[in-house]
Amino acid sequence: MTTDSGIQGIYFDNNATTMVAPEVVEAMLPFFSEQFGNPSSMHLFGNKVGFAIKQARQQVQTLLGAEHDSEIVFTSCGTESDSTAILSALKAQPERKEIITTVVEHPAVLALCEHLAKEGYKVHYLEVDGKGRLDLDAYRKVLSDRVAIVSVMWANNETGTLFPVLEMAEMAKAAGVLFHTDAVQAVGKVAIDLKTSSIDMLSLSGHKLHAPKGIGVLYLRRNTRFRPLLRGGHQERGRRAGTENSAAIVALGKACEMAMEHMAQEQTSVRALRDRLEQAIIATVPYSFVTGDPSNRLPNTANIAFEYIEGEAILLLLNKLGIAASSGSACTSGSLEPSHVMRAMGIPYTAAHGTTRFSLSRYNTLEEVERVIAAVPPIVAQLRKLSPYWGENGPVEEPEKAFAPAYA
Amino acid sequence: MWEYSEKVQEHFFTPRNAGAVQDANALGDVGSLACGDALRLSLKVDPETEVILDAGFQTFGCGSAIASSSALTEIIKGKTLDEALKVTNQDIADYLDGLPPEKMHCSVMGREALQAAVANYRGEEWKDDHEEGALICKCFAVDSVLIEETIRNNKLTTVEDVVNFTKAGGGCSACHEGVEEILTRVMAESGQTFAPAAPAPVAVAMPTPPTKMTGVQRIRKIEAALEAIRPNLQRDHGDVELIDVDGKTVYVKMTGACAGCQMAAVTLEGIQERIIDELGEFVRVVPAELMPKSERAYG
Numbered sequence: 001m002t003t004d005s006g007i008q009g010i011y012f013d014n015n016a017t018t019m020v021a022p023e024v025v026e027a028m029l030p031f032f033s034e035q036f037g038n039p040s041s042m043h044l045f046g047n048k049v050g051f052a053i054k055q056a057r058q059q060v061q062t063l064l065g066a067e068h069d070s071e072i073v074f075t076s077c078g079t080e081s082d083s084t085a086i087l088s089a090l091k092a093q094p095e096r097k098e099i100i101t102t103v104v105e106h107p108a109v110l111a112l113c114e115h116l117a118k119e120g121y122k123v124h125y126l127e128v129d130g131k132g133r134l135d136l137d138a139y140r141k142v143l144s145d146r147v148a149i150v151s152v153m154w155a156n157n158e159t160g161t162l163f164p165v166l167e168m169a170e171m172a173k174a175a176g177v178l179f180h181t182d183a184v185q186a187v188g189k190v191a192i193d194l195k196t197s198s199i200d201m202l203s204l205s206g207h208k209l210h211a212p213k214g215i216g217v218l219y220l221r222r223n224t225r226f227r228p229l230l231r232g233g234h235q236e237r238g239r240r241a242g243t244e245n246s247a248a249i250v251a252l253g254k255a256c257e258m259a260m261e262h263m264a265q266e267q268t269s270v271r272a273l274r275d276r277l278e279q280a281i282i283a284t285v286p287y288s289f290v291t292g293d294p295s296n297r298l299p300n301t302a303n304i305a306f307e308y309i310e311g312e313a314i315l316l317l318l319n320k321l322g323i324a325a326s327s328g329s330a331c332t333s334g335s336l337e338p339s340h341v342m343r344a345m346g347i348p349y350t351a352a353h354g355t356t357r358f359s360l361s362r363y364n365t366l367e368e369v370e371r372v373i374a375a376v377p378p379i380v381a382q383l384r385k386l387s388p389y390w391g392e393n394g395p396v397e398e399p400e401k402a403f404a405p406a407y408a
Numbered sequence: 409m410w411e412y413s414e415k416v417q418e419h420f421f422t423p424r425n426a427g428a429v430q431d432a433n434a435l436g437d438v439g440s441l442a443c444g445d446a447l448r449l450s451l452k453v454d455p456e457t458e459v460i461l462d463a464g465f466q467t468f469g470c471g472s473a474i475a476s477s478s479a480l481t482e483i484i485k486g487k488t489l490d491e492a493l494k495v496t497n498q499d500i501a502d503y504l505d506g507l508p509p510e511k512m513h514c515s516v517m518g519r520e521a522l523q524a525a526v527a528n529y530r531g532e533e534w535k536d537d538h539e540e541g542a543l544i545c546k547c548f549a550v551d552s553v554l555i556e557e558t559i560r561n562n563k564l565t566t567v568e569d570v571v572n573f574t575k576a577g578g579g580c581s582a583c584h585e586g587v588e589e590i591l592t593r594v595m596a597e598s599g600q601t602f603a604p605a606a607p608a609p610v611a612v613a614m615p616t617p618p619t620k621m622t623g624v625q626r627i628r629k630i631e632a633a634l635e636a637i638r639p640n641l642q643r644d645h646g647d648v649e650l651i652d653v654d655g656k657t658v659y660v661k662m663t664g665a666c667a668g669c670q671m672a673a674v675t676l677e678g679i680q681e682r683i684i685d686e687l688g689e690f691v692r693v694v695p696a697e698l699m700p701k702s703e704r705a706y707g
Contacts, residue, residue: 310444312470316420329444329470338444353444353468386426386474388437388448388466403437403448 007322010368014208015157015185015301015359016326020251021210027254028212031247039244040235049246056253060217063256064202065193073218073236074249078184078205079108081218082151084229084240085180085201086112089149090121091227093178096148100177102126102134102163103344108203109151109182110340126152131293132161132345139168143175150179154186154202158328158341158357159292160301162190169198178224184208188259189266189298200224206248210361211255215248265362271299273369274360278302280373285380287395291347291355300360303328305342305351308390309383314356317379323372328355350389412471413505419475424482429464436525436534438517443540445469445514447477449521451484453529458489465521472504472511479503480518489526495519502645502665509549513540544586547579547674552590559594566605567591579674626687627653633686634660637679648679651696658683661696 001009011019031052037045039053054069061069075081086099086109101113103125113123124142126134134152143150150172154165165181172179180201186192188209194202201224206215220226220239232241282288287307306314311327318325328339329352337343342352358372384390388403396403412420432450439446446469452462463485465477479500484492497515501507507515527534541552558564558573570587571578577587592602621629627650634648641647645665652659660679662672672695680693 308468310469310473313420313474316471320421337442349441349444350468353441386423386466387468388446389468403446 001322003320003322009322009324010364010371011324012358012360012364012368012372013324013326014361015160015357017207017213018210018361019363020207020212021255021258023258024211024251024254028247028251031250035246039246040233049244052250052253053244053246056249056256059253059256060204063187063192063260064204064219065195066219067195068222070237071194071220071222073220073239074244074252075216075218075240076214076245077216078106078182078203078208079216080229081203081205081216082106082108082180082182083112084218085203086116086149086151087229088225088227089178089180089201090116092225093148096146098122098124098142098144098147100124100126100139100142100147100150100152102128102152104128104132104156104158104341105151105153106157106182106184109153113151122146128344130346132156132159132291132341133293133296134163134168136164136167136171140171143171143177145176147175147177150177152179152181154181154183155190155298156292156341157185158339158355159303159345160185160298160359161292162186162296162298165199166197169200173198185298185301188256188263189300191263194219194221206252206255209255209259211252212248215245215252217252262362266299270360270362270364273364273366274300274302274358276366277358277360277369277372278304281376284373284377288380289351291342291345302358302360304356304358305347306354306356306380307351308387308395309354309380311354311356313383314354314379317382318356318375321375323375326357326359328357329353410471410508410511412475412508415503415505416472416475416507419478419504420471423465423474423478425462425464425478425485426466427464428466429462432462432464434525434529436521436523436528438520438524439468440540441468443513445473445517447473447517447521449477449480449525451525451529453489460484460487460489460492469514469517470511472507473514473517475504476500476507476514476518477521480522484522489529492522493526495522498645506665509546510543512549544590545574545576545579545583548575550574550576552586555587555590556594559591560597565591565595565600565602568605621687623653629686630658630683630691633683634679636686637682641675646675652699656689656691658691658693659696659699660693 003009031049035049037049039046039050057069057072060072066072075084099113099116099121101109101123117123126139128134150168152163152165152168155162169179178200179198181199182203184203184205185208187204200221202219204217207213226239228239228241230241235241235244278290281304282290285306289305291303291305311329315325315327328342338349338352339355342355389395429450429452432452434451434453436449448466450464451460454461463481465481467474467477483495483499483503497519500515500518501512524534544550544552544555555570555574555576559570562573564570564573567577567584567587570576577584588602588604595602630653631650634650638647647663649661649663651661676693676695683691683693
């Protein structure tokens with residue numbers, strides 16, 4: 001992708017979505033044309049498609065380390081998988097009226113829980129500390145036979161911070177509670193072996209791992225009590241009715257196969273690029289810091305807070321140079337508050353609005369990293385010049401007092 | 409990505425009057441750090457004439473906050489304080505060729521900074537009476553605080569009431585769930601229960617069987633319907649012009665602020681309803697730009 005002025009674009013927003021891998025596009029294309037059959041059909045037009053879906057299911061199974069391929073249920077997206085998991089647990093155990101989740105979940109889980117709270121369910125939101133870490137003692141205290149499901153993300157989309165989901169699933173199992181994890185950001189970046197875990201349900205989304213948008217998976221451990229969200233045809237063994245999105249399913253299978261092959265690369269070369277980017281920016285930009293837990297996070301994510309400036313302005317200036325990133329500022333979301341993740345970690349407003357997320361993929365290069373390292377410091381300096389919280393060479397003394405606007 | 413006008417982008421990328429004014433004798437600080445917007449306006453005012461000799465801004469905020477600050481300083485330089493106080497947030501938005509609805513509060517912040525700076529110069533205390541809540545209606549940029557207060561003050565009980573009093577929910581209708589939640593909450597304060605109006609058997613707008621009209625009569629009726637709507641449009645600095653009537657298709661041209669407004673489609677729907685009411689027959693209102701080229705009497 002090039003900008004209007006012809007600069008080669010740099011895509012550092014892979015936690016938002018990823019480029020579909022060329023091999024994945026190639027694998028899916030025949031399923032729009034000659035392989036158009038309905039996999040449910042008896043005739044040869046359907047038969048081959050059915051076989052391709054079976055293969056894709058096994059490719060997903062391998063990446064997740066699931067015991068059976070029938071534990072893989074194809075859905076339309078990560079959000080559908082999350083909703084299906086949580087609502088199923090409530091439907092299947094009507095006597096249990098409580099849910100445990102965390103304050104930093106993706107809206108796919110948080111907004112659903114807020115809605116369920118209005119319908120009378122009790123939601124326990126686990127808090128995080130300044131580095132975005134959970135307190136497992138607090139978790140243990142709310143686990144009880146009143147809880148229908150625990151839903152905790154594997155990796156945070158904004159900071160990349162990893163939660164101890166394997167341990168938390170064990171604790172849930174010991175308490176007789178179902179455990180679901182939204183692993184949309186983790187799948188393909190960290191090794192997962194579900195058969196040796198106590199995770200009952202897991203959500204993944206194709207477009208985060210170089211498959212197209214519009215395809216997701218709900219992993220459903222065999223013998224987990226389940227109630228479908230969509231009823232209708234027998235597709236997905238009656239657990240998700242609706243004609244299969246065969247092209248996207250085939251694509252996801254291929255993307256999972258490739259993710260498996262490149263897993264080591266995520267942990268080595270992508271991590272090295274991320275570390276170089278982060279360390280150079282922190283070293284050259286004063287009053288900037290890494291958010292989340294730097295010692296325990298996804299290898300591709302760097303979330304940096306630039307104090308005293310606002311994120312959307314940073315993104316607009318980066319975009320002008322062809323650099324794509326994202327921000328936790330209020331203005332980029334259309335809401336009035338900065339990111340709930342930053343607030344949950346207690347990041348002050350003057351920094352939370354300036355948080356900028358760079359999320360890399362295996363398609364990024366060192367040359368791109370160096371270009372971003374060169375681009376960021378002047379942009380931050382330019383915006384700080386405009387900021388009422390910034391003096392000649394640093395923040396004004398006691399910024400909160402020096403500039404106390406008339407309403408707050 | 410927001411749809412920022414060229415003008416907004418230009419004022420963001422090359423802001424005018426950035427930084428504090430030397431020897432400023434008026435300062436206005438407004439904003440809310442929680443919302444990610446804060447603006448300090450500094451003015452140098454001629455004590456004799458009260459003319460604003462120089463204006464500068466320092467802004468912590470997004471692209472449109474910086475552009476609105478830049479626009480504000482350009483607008484008010486050279487004006488007297490009294491003239492400057494007449495500048496509305498709509499003037500700031502207009503100067504920038506419009507702002508996305510979610511970003512209109514940036515222009516409000518600009519106007520408030522000006523009021524605060526003038527109060528500071530005159531030794532008065534400026535108090536902000538404006539509280540902002542979560543944006544509920546994205547079509548008309550109406551926030552929850554305004555909706556709540558309007559429900560409370562006017563004892564509103566239905567979504568339709570809220571649409572009529574605040575415009576919120578009058579566009580795409582996607583926020584009606586949010587509006588119902590606010591109604592439920594506010595009505596509970598006075599012990600009432602919000603009862604969603606059961607879909608009353610709609611008196612189907614079956615147009616009264618049309619009595620055959622001549623072409624001229626029809627056009628007069630259409631003109632009359634447009635006349636009735638015109639004051640509403642003019643209030644928003646816009647207008648509408650009838651271009652042609654071709655069978656069941658009425659071609660109109662939106663002018664002024666209505667031209668290119670994101671709400672144009674909603675406005676057209678309203679116009680269409682009005683004309684159907686007036687004519688007693690179904691017609692389609694279509695922007696003149698969509699008129700087949702061969703039939704255009706102009707350019």
